[in-house]
Amino acid sequence: MKRLIFVLVTLALFGCNQNKQPQVTEIGAQPVDPQNVAKDRTLSKPVPIIAVRFEATDAGYAMRAFRASGTPTSKIDQNRDVVIKALDGQGTVLGSVSIFNPREVRTTGSKNPGSATRPNATFTVFFDQPDSIRNIEVNVVRGPNEGLRQSYPVNPRELQPLTDTDKGQGNASPSPTPSPGK
């Protein structure tokens, strides 16, 4: 039903004028009942997750994994520069996310554009079903480390809690093999 509403709204918006931007109409807004506001709530409705942290350098991607509670990384956009997949023991993909290349640098805005490559960058993605995941795969589609494809084994029983210190105990992967490409 929600998707039908979205489609109808979208059609209505584009029906107005095909060459200009559509008339702004707030979408997805739902009236609330001031007499029925929840007395209790959790701030983020967390679920068990695995936090997969990569450090990207010229040498490749080093991975460590941790156990945590939280929200899985959005799976909506699968077309960004780096694709990370979580697989179970049979090789079934349990989750797939994509992110912008963490080492690629672009100046903001449209004036006087410039670009560079960071020598190293760290990023973390999150998957649900931490106890079912046995492998993490990374595929660098574009940018620094382009062409890198690597798989990292995960043992859920060895996952340590995620802490604020990047040097915390993790499920360390072997040193990355030299990456092909850039």
Added chain:
Amino acid sequence: MSTRYKPLHPANNAAVEFAVKAHDTDGFAKAELFVYERELYVDANNFQASRQRAGGTWGSVKVWTYNNAPDDIDEKHSITGGFPANSDITYIMEVTDTKGQKKNEEWNFTAGDWPFGNAPIPIWGNGPPGNRIDVAFVADNDSYNQARDMLADLEPLIFDGFHTNNGVKMGKRYWQFYYSPDRGHITDFDSGTTTMNIPAGVSNSSIIDYAAVIHTTVKRDWASGGNFGTEPTNRGTAVHESGHAAFGLMDEYSGGGHSTSSDPYHNNYNTQGSCQSYNQTNGWPTADCQNIEGSWWRPEPDTLACIMVDDQDSAMPEFTRSCIARVIWFYQELE
């Protein structure tokens, strides 16, 4: 209808002002502000949670009635005593027109001392992070002595910036904003080093989709991995970069970042033919396809002035034809 509150993340017992502006050609009969006060705590599952505060505000706090049925209203109301430490506040602003039609908005924010360490502090939101775009602002340590000093700059960035952009405004409920209690830093691109320190509380947070490092010193800013730096006054730049980070849109100008996408609606195509085919499929003129640079094409002409072709720094261009279609698709996917 637009609503806001200030100051962001009010201090213990500091006055909080709630405001609403609305327009209705049928004229307004009433507006009403409801405030609900909860206290933050860690629940039995070790989750950040909140529960109704005993003796706290819960329900209607202000009613405005109109006998002259104005088409426009602009109202403010202050709770002078504010809220104590560890507060999680929900407020509903509801307007009723002369035909009895109601419209309301519900928003959450936190107030008083924050009990959850260096976790990002919610300053504007209304739903589960998994179904929202969650943005964390990080105060640059070369501009702010403490993170809270940034809040006064975030207020216009959010309410007079993000919320005035057509793409954000049409999906306002999908955007949630936080700030990091710890500061970070981003270097000037022209310094020759590209260091972006995002505090661990943000980079380790699964709810945050991307971070923006806010600084008042003038820098040539840059983005990497979806995070970026900006002056708080460069509202157009902040939303342009959010076009990348949130919606996966690419640059429509020469010298920018370009890539294709298999998702519905996009603003970069790597052949003229694929661009024309896309426009034809969507009922837009194939002649509108313009070369950006090299093999890259944009499906919407630069005369539409999309924010992805020119961010205009402190001004606020709109997401236009193809980009706004992408934005709508993305909101649909969040449901």
